[in-house]
Amino acid sequence: MTALLNIDHITGGYNIHKPVLHDLEFDVGAGEIVGLIGLNGAGKSTTIKHVLGLMEPAEGGIYINSKTIHEDAEAYRKQLAYIPESPILYEEMTLWEHLRLTAMAYGVPEGTWEERSEKLMETYQMTRRKNWFPNHFSKGMRQKVMIMCAFLVEPKLYVVDEPFVGLDPVAIKSLLDMMVEMKDNGAGILMSTHILATAERYCDRFVLLHEGRVALKGTMKEIQEQAGMPGANLDDLYIEVTKGEITS
Numbered sequence: 479m480t481a482l483l484n485i486d487h488i489t490g491g492y493n494i495h496k497p498v499l500h501d502l503e504f505d506v507g508a509g510e511i512v513g514l515i516g517l518n519g520a521g522k523s524t525t526i527k528h529v530l531g532l533m534e535p536a537e538g539g540i541y542i543n544s545k546t547i548h549e550d551a552e553a554y555r556k557q558l559a560y561i562p563e564s565p566i567l568y569e570e571m572t573l574w575e576h577l578r579l580t581a582m583a584y585g586v587p588e589g590t591w592e593e594r595s596e597k598l599m600e601t602y603q604m605t606r607r608k609n610w611f612p613n614h615f616s617k618g619m620r621q622k623v624m625i626m627c628a629f630l631v632e633p634k635l636y637v638v639d640e641p642f643v644g645l646d647p648v649a650i651k652s653l654l655d656m657m658v659e660m661k662d663n664g665a666g667i668l669m670s671t672h673i674l675a676t677a678e679r680y681c682d683r684f685v686l687l688h689e690g691r692v693a694l695k696g697t698m699k700e701i702q703e704q705a706g707m708p709g710a711n712l713d714d715l716y717i718e719v720t721k722g723e724i725t726s
């Protein structure tokens with residue numbers, strides 16, 4: 479089976495002489511949630527920037543449905559939606575205009591995007607704020623706008639960076655339910671998070687990064703085996719990895 483997202487032995491970073499990512503190799507398949515886990519500075523955001531095409535690997539390649547961004551940049555980008563850790567909004571555009579702009583950028587047909595948007599606003603309790611501008615939004619509401627824009631597109635691949643910070647429990651539950659629904663519909667999700675209990679409950683597989691290298695990867699059972707810690711939870715595995723005692 480070809481993976482939806484394939485990170486093929488990439489090395490990369492901000493300075494060609496000092497890579498931050500070293501020979502990274504992992505996949506995200508259709509119909510699964512993969513958790514990208516690691517300490518501050520482990521390389522999660524840098525990995526995500528490479529997947530989004532904002533950074534170019536010095537070595538190796540990144541493929542979505544077997545194609546790199548160079549083969550067809552528009553097709554590559556349209557297959558993925560990104561929920562960033564810090565919301566990026568246009569201050570002069572209302573919530574509804576953000577949704578409309580996203581629909582236009584991704585080519586979501588008229589009728590479909592309005593219907594999805596109304597539903598999303600209801601789910602995230604934002605209907606009343608349809609015509610509000612972002613400067614009236616709380617941090618959590620700003621994050622909800624990003625989430626709604628991503629789910630509006632219904633892409634093949636979701637790239638989600640630390641999504642739970644700032645969201646209220648109802649919104650967290652809605653987000654998780656929606657990720658499960660999209661995965662069941664065949665989407666792939668790469669999610670970076672420090673909330674390990676949630677990751678353990680929702681992710682099908684894990685990639686534990688340590689100092690820019692894959693320290694462990696696989697299902698819970700597989701990473702427990704790799705670490706020689708049968709039955710260990712993700713917290714324990716993570717702590718063990720970050721002691722630097724396990725080499726991949």
Ligand SMILES: Nc1ncnc2c1ncn2[C@@H]1O[C@H](COP(=O)(O)OP(=O)(O)OP(=O)(O)O)[C@@H](O)[C@H]1O
Binds near residue numbers: 492516519520522
């Ligand atoms: N813009 C940048 N320029 C130079 N180095 C950077 C830049 N951003 C991150 N780095 C470095 O790259 C390494 C990986 O950082 P990255 O932001 O990918 O970590 P992270 O796993 O996402 O951490 P966090 O959990 O804190 O978000 C760190 O050593 C960091 O100092």
